[in-house]
Amino acid sequence: MTPPAQINGARLLKRLDDFAAIGATPAGGVNRQALDPHDRAARALLTSLALERGFRVFQDPLANLFIRRDGKNNHLPPFLIGSHLDSQPTGGRYDGALGTLAAFEVLETLEDAQIETDVPVEMVAWTNEEGSRFAPGAMGSMAFSLGHIPQDWHDIRGTDGALWRDALAATLAALPIAEPRPLGFPISGYLELHIEQGPSLEKENIPIGIVTGVQGTRWLEVTVTGQAAHAGTTQLAFRRDPMAAVTSALHTLYETVMPADENARLTIGRIAALPGSVNAIPGSVSLSVDLRHPQADRLDSIETQVLAAFQDSAALHGCKVDIRKTFDMSPAPFSTAVIESVEQAARHLGLPFKHMVSGAFHDALYVARVAPAAMIFVPCRDGLSHNEAEYVEPEHSIAGARMLLQSTLDVPGR
Amino acid sequence: MTPPAQINGARLLKRLDDFAAIGATPAGGVNRQALDPHDRAARALLTSLALERGFRVFQDPLANLFIRRDGKNNHLPPFLIGSHLDSQPTGGRYDGALGTLAAFEVLETLEDAQIETDVPVEMVAWTNEEGSRFAPGAMGSMAFSLGHIPQDWHDIRGTDGALWRDALAATLAALPIAEPRPLGFPISGYLELHIEQGPSLEKENIPIGIVTGVQGTRWLEVTVTGQAAHAGTTQLAFRRDPMAAVTSALHTLYETVMPADENARLTIGRIAALPGSVNAIPGSVSLSVDLRHPQADRLDSIETQVLAAFQDSAALHGCKVDIRKTFDMSPAPFSTAVIESVEQAARHLGLPFKHMVSGAFHDALYVARVAPAAMIFVPCRDGLSHNEAEYVEPEHSIAGARMLLQSTLDVPGR
DSSP states (O other): OOOOOOOOHHHHHHHHHHHHTTTBOTTSOBOOOTTSHHHHHHHHHHHHHHHHTTOEEEEOTTOOEEEEEOOSOTTSOOEEEEEEOOOOTTBOSSTTHHHHHHHHHHHHHHHHTTOOOSSOEEEEEESOSSOSSSSSSOHHHHHHHHTSOOGGGTTOBOTTSOBHHHHHHHHHHTOTTSEEOOTTOOOSEEEEEEEOSSSHHHHHTOSEEEEEEEOEEEEEEEEEEOOOEETTTOOGGGOOOHHHHHHHHHHHHHHHHHHHOTTOEEEOOOEEEESOOTTEEOSEEEEEEEEEESSHHHHHHHHHHHHHHHHHHHHHTTOEEEEEEEEEEOOEEOOHHHHHHHHHHHHHHTOOEEEEEESSOOHHHHHTTTSOEEEEEEOOGGGOOSSTTOOOOHHHHHHHHHHHHHHHHHSTTO | OOOOOOOOHHHHHHHHHHHHTTTBOTTSOBOOOTTSHHHHHHHHHHHHHHHHTTOEEEEOTTOOEEEEEOOSOTTSOOEEEEEEOOOOTTBOSSTTHHHHHHHHHHHHHHHHTTOOOSSOEEEEEESOSSOSSSSSSOHHHHHHHHTSOOGGGTTOBOTTSOBHHHHHHHHHHTOTTSEEOOTTOOOSEEEEEEEOSSSHHHHHTOSEEEEEEEOEEEEEEEEEEOOOEETTTOOGGGOOOHHHHHHHHHHHHHHHHHHHOTTOEEEOOOEEEESOOTTEEOSEEEEEEEEEESSHHHHHHHHHHHHHHHHHHHHHTTOEEEEEEEEEEOOEEOOHHHHHHHHHHHHHHTOOEEEEEESSOOHHHHHTTTSOEEEEEEOOGGGOOSSTTOOOOHHHHHHHHHHHHHHHHHSTTO
């Protein structure tokens, strides 16, 4: 008879502190960018902790790091739990690290309790989720889901000028003790714990979010062209002002898109007027539009609304509009079976939960293409993330780890 | 008995061509920036033309160039007519050049007709009106009105790295034949012919604008600060989006300020969102606001409207707003006496005219501080200026010169 499995909360919190020290910033955050020396140090520490517990350690050609605890049927594909260890340049202590270290805690807890799982359970730390040093993000999980490394990645350079392939080779070489493994081997499922990176769980005082999928995202690059002219000499009637046209279109969109649909997201993150003189009506204004929605058809109709708003207001102001779609990621629903086992775990543990859709990208988005997958969210203070002030209450970190353990025990076919 | 004074249109048009060749650009414009070799060549050509006609040539310490035709009472302050010879880097053939060469044509016409004026008449070409190579603009007329060179000008560097004081010294030295003259000597009045740099005369098919003053101008630098957050994870209710706040304020202002008052001008020439990521709600948005109006009290009330719009909409979006005034130029009314003599000249010549306020700065704005001054505008095609496509119909250039001549003959106390 095995003892009941019980997450060691103090150990998890200590691990979070220990890893936050690797790349710690003076302001209390973390700067541990993909494939940099701090990232390598974090991989090395996790590997040594794993080897102490007798777990096997693997890395694939993308430097995705796997820590394996064998189960009853070791010829069957493992069940994967984890997240990433890299951070934004002024990142926080929890984004990625919580999901990775909680997954390691699950392995240790299973080991402490001497529980033999049906299939092997493996912790994974995906390479370069953030994409801040080397773009694109989620390289590790994307290549894993593809089963190969896209050709055009080889010449990628980082923001620091480093060649991605050199940084990758150095990272792989720094961990010779890890056993090599092919890219994209079969897995039985994937579950990722992550901080919400938004405020809704905290505001509603709910400790657990069960993530049913990832929103679809579209990026539009809009340029409205009018006629540059003198700010002082040009009367209203003679203006073809692209800034006035953009303002009018955005006003319409801000007033309609999000107020009419709580699942819709409309964000203007970038805007510039050319030539950019205080005393000249701009000749053109360019801006980015980020649209998100969990449903593909709603995303279509919002995009149509955006096009119409800019076309109408450009026409009204004697301007022309050019709209290009620069990114289009379809909504990705997660596995119903994995979601149900997570719900069952929450009920088992008596933890209040709600279903939610992830507004951010995650490694799970890519892994879901090749295996049943889902995610668990826990609240973070003020919804802050990608920020040195990122903070998760200790009880929420522990509750997340408990959910991860219980779900791992409950997942069908695990 | 002297023959009637008659502008030599062909000669004026030839002069415009000859000077447009100095610094000509392939696209048909002019790049003759202040104190550069082309500017020096233009000064040299004008000087040689003046000496051929027996006029005296002077330059003051700012390299303002004066060409004098004596009158009956040469101990009295001269009446000044002119403009500037420098251009924008991709400027046109008429901005400044028309007013300068038409003034020279007035001197030649007076000479041809052997008219003896009561006071001396002098053509002036002010140094660096444009301010595109060396900022600020209107240095020549500003220093003339001050009677000294501001201390902080000495270390000004040009966009090409040149020291202003070196370029000035080289320009002065290049014209040793010009007699030196102190800065800011007494003058009896000033009249400047200039292209409108706006479309209203052309659209209304009126050849002459009589400029009653220069608008007041205020520049505000507005920063709205909210909370940077993830574009995908942050629901509307939790957003403190400075871009939404700015849009709402600008919408209100575009809908009210200019539509309610045809003399008001509101221009947003510069805008930027920080951090400027496609997928992040910006933490702050900064923009410039250029406000103009011929009446000081209206300018005050429009500024109050702008402040209120940003404060209200920032509050509505949970943002803060910071507004700094970076430039404040009071409206400058021109001399009633000079305006009246210009009106009389238009009636005398049978030329349709309208009164207008200049939306742009001009040298006349500074000269008006020390002497009775006014301006005459002629139409330019499509209102285009500061543009290589700048164009003035020959008959409008000639009509402008005729007005300048007739007004010079009519100015009281001239």
